[in-house]
Amino acid sequence: MDRQYYINLENEFGAHNYNPLDVVLNRGEGIWVWDVEGNKYMDCLAAYSAVNQGHCHPEIMRTMIEQAQKLTLTSRAFRNDQLGLFYQEICKLTNSHKVLPMNSGAEAVETVIKAARKWGYKIKGVPRDQAEIIVCENNFHGRTITIVGFSTNEISREGFGPFTPGFKIISFGDVNALEEAITPNTVAFMVEPIQGEAGVIIPPAGYLKEVKAVCEKNNMLLILDEIQTGLGRTGKILAEEHDGIEADLTLVGKALSGGFYPVSAVLSNTEVLGVLRPGEHGSTFGGNPLACAVARTAIKVLIDENMIENAAVMGEYLLSRLSEIKSPYIKEVRGKGLLIGVELIPEAGGARQFCEKMMARGVLCKETHENIIRFAPPLVITKDEIDWAMERIEKVLS
Numbered sequence: 001m002d003r004q005y006y007i008n009l010e011n012e013f014g015a016h017n018y019n020p021l022d023v024v025l026n027r028g029e030g031i032w033v034w035d036v037e038g039n040k041y042m043d044c045l046a047a048y049s050a051v052n053q054g055h056c057h058p059e060i061m062r063t064m065i066e067q068a069q070k071l072t073l074t075s076r077a078f079r080n081d082q083l084g085l086f087y088q089e090i091c092k093l094t095n096s097h098k099v100l101p102m103n104s105g106a107e108a109v110e111t112v113i114k115a116a117r118k119w120g121y122k123i124k125g126v127p128r129d130q131a132e133i134i135v136c137e138n139n140f141h142g143r144t145i146t147i148v149g150f151s152t153n154e155i156s157r158e159g160f161g162p163f164t165p166g167f168k169i170i171s172f173g174d175v176n177a178l179e180e181a182i183t184p185n186t187v188a189f190m191v192e193p194i195q196g197e198a199g200v201i202i203p204p205a206g207y208l209k210e211v212k213a214v215c216e217k218n219n220m221l222l223i224l225d226e227i228q229t230g231l232g233r234t235g236k237i238l239a240e241e242h243d244g245i246e247a248d249l250t251l252v253g254k255a256l257s258g259g260f261y262p263v264s265a266v267l268s269n270t271e272v273l274g275v276l277r278p279g280e281h282g283s284t285f286g287g288n289p290l291a292c293a294v295a296r297t298a299i300k301v302l303i304d305e306n307m308i309e310n311a312a313v314m315g316e317y318l319l320s321r322l323s324e325i326k327s328p329y330i331k332e333v334r335g336k337g338l339l340i341g342v343e344l345i346p347e348a349g350g351a352r353q354f355c356e357k358m359m360a361r362g363v364l365c366k367e368t369h370e371n372i373i374r375f376a377p378p379l380v381i382t383k384d385e386i387d388w389a390m391e392r393i394e395k396v397l398s
């Protein structure tokens with residue numbers, strides 16, 4: 001079957017809530033993917049950082065198959081032999097004390113909002129139903145009603161109200177704006193260390209450190225959404241390490257399973273998660289043995305195979321190569337580790353057409369907003385492979 005057959009099926013039977021490039025993939029290995037016509041592409045998106053470990057990583061796959069043959073789902077009505085080990089290993093890796101496992105990233109965000117509010121009422125003493133959480137302009141935290149309610153992206157919000165109250169929006173990267181927005185009822189500030197979906201927006205150096213100090217001073221929680229920046233993407237296990245801080249609550253997802261399975265988690269450094277009692281929160285699939293086994297191996301290979309260091313070194317190399325392109329279209333190149341954004345000038349005619357041209361040359365990227373191309377390949381990419389991609393990227397952009 002040719003690709004048009006599959007595209008037609010999607011268009012006929014699927015909701016049109018995405019605008020994908022017209023490439024129909026059926027195989028992946030490491031940084032490479034193949035389409036149904038046998039063409040080979042370098043994946044420079046890595047499923048929005050969910051396949052940091054590379055496609056179909058053999059060790060994660062082995063775990064997935066072996067665990068699937070033993071036990072997949074017990075529900076949390078019973079215990080399983082993978083959950084505790086997963087807790088222990090992710091806590092050790094991220095220097096956390098407690099974990100609450102969920103499935104999608106949005107569920108982790110919803111969970112952290114519930115935990116922070118509960119902490120506000122039980123520990124901080126905020127009057128009932130008055131808790132406020134501060135978030136940033138241009139945030140991306142997922143797609144549920146509550147989350148899109150505090151988005152500033154019109155397309156995400158329009159037509160989905162009424163929304164959940166209790167959120168205040170301030171500008172990103174601005175510590176003064178944070179201080180001004182705080183009231184006695186503020187329980188938390190939730191922020192992405194780097195705004196990925198907004199177009200790889202990097203805050204001023206030291207921002208998170210100052211934010212952390214402000215949160216401590218005002219007895220409120222710092223929540224870092226590291227669903228995209230975490231697990232090696234920026235060249236550290238968590239992006240917070242670049243600022244030498246530890247958030248009170250950290251969200252991870254995406255690469256937590258190496259792309260095999262939806263697994264997310266809320267990690268807590270203080271005992272905030274301790275405010276939740278039996279029955280107050282849960283998920284049928286959250287913490288299931290298949291998810292835990294897959295996640296255990298997914299974080300193990302990140303370390304064993306030096307993927308995080310590789311992200312730092314190769315990220316710097318890719319950033320410098322992209323910065324050297326002489327192009328009339330490029331406004332700015334920015335990034336940390338292997339999370340890189342190339343912003344085009346508005347007159348370039350939009351990032352989409354450049355992504356389509358790169359696809360034709362075998363490099364898969366996706367535009368984010370009108371004018372930004374995100375480069376975020378799996379963390380296993382080599383220098384030679386970057387050179388291979390750069391030859392093609394240069395031809396399209398210059």
Ligand SMILES: *Cc1c(COP(=O)(O)O)cnc(C)c1O
Nearest residue numbers: 104105106140141142225227228
């Ligand atoms: C992808 C993402 C989410 C949402 O994760 P889903 O698994 O798509 O629900 C939340 N926050 C950030 C920063 C993300 O990149």
